[in-house]
Amino acid sequence: GESVGLHLPTLSVQEGDNSIINCAYSNSASDYFIWYKQESGKGPQFIIDIRSNMDKRQGQRVTVLLNKTVKHLSLQIAATQPGDSAVYFCAECYNQGGKLIFGQGTELSVKP
Amino acid sequence: ETGVTQTPRHLVMGMTNKKSLKCEQHLGHNAMYWYKQSAKKPLELMFVYNFKEQTENNSVPSRFSPECPNSSHLFLHLHTLQPEDSALYLCASSQDRRNTGELFFGEGSRLTVL
Numbered sequence: 001g002e003s004v005g006l007h008l009p010t011l012s013v014q015e016g017d018n019s020i021i022n023c024a025y026s027n028s029a030s031d032y033f034i035w036y037k038q039e040s041g042k043g044p045q046f047i048i049d050i051r052s053n054m055d056k057r058q059g060q061r062v063t064v065l066l067n068k069t070v071k072h073l074s075l076q077i078a079a080t081q082p083g084d085s086a087v088y089f090c091a092e093c094y095n096q097g098g099k100l101i102f103g104q105g106t107e108l109s110v111k112p
Numbered sequence: 113e114t115g116v117t118q119t120p121r122h123l124v125m126g127m128t129n130k131k132s133l134k135c136e137q138h139l140g141h142n143a144m145y146w147y148k149q150s151a152k153k154p155l156e157l158m159f160v161y162n163f164k165e166q167t168e169n170n171s172v173p174s175r176f177s178p179e180c181p182n183s184s185h186l187f188l189h190l191h192t193l194q195p196e197d198s199a200l201y202l203c204a205s206s207q208d209r210r211n212t213g214e215l216f217f218g219e220g221s222r223l224t225v226l
Binding site for chain 1: 116152153154155157168202204214215216217218219220
């Protein structure tokens with residue numbers, strides 16, 4: 001019979017467009033947030049992090065935005081490339097040394 | 113190359129078998145972790161070791177037995193597993209337990225239990 005499970009959220013973008021991946025976190029006391037990228041057949045790879053005393057942080061082609069009021073985190077990827085195709089996970093923790101709680105993940109697909 | 117190497121990459125075992133997963137990190141880190149990744153589910157933390165001492169066991173069944181002989185090596189011993197234990201098992205390391213955000217993951221061991 002057909003198995004019932006969670007559907008991984010997906011996002012499909014055209015190469016060259018900007019991508020925005022969203023994440024809702026659960027603990028209002030979380031003060032440290034991380035985005036990971038997991039390509040097919042590989043382990044998750046750290047992309048960028050942000051502490052709760054910031055609302056925006058920029059890296060190379062990536063920007064993370066934090067809205068503590070609504071407990072929302074987003075990852076923006078500029079000029080998305082085929083190599084950006086992967087599953088992206090957000091993670092939260094309290095006091096940086098606490099347990100890291102991962103989100104379900106969003107699958108990003110980049111169309112050439 | 114992330115500096116964290118896992119072997120084997122793929123493992124198929126019967127429910128009565130005993131096998132082990134191995135993880136080695138070349139980063140000089142002091143904390144090592146086992147995570148379970150099932151299809152369409154968030155990563156689940158299983159065990160944490162800090163300076164070779166187990167600091168966390170997230171209610172993992174006893175059929176999974178971790179071993180950390182030194183800060184560079186981590187094992188996950190498997191015995192009498194169930195089909196629902198089929199998953200990708202990821203090893204990770206960080207500088208120490210206080211830096212859980214800066215995790216470096218291996219590529220995982222894909223386990224299938226028949």
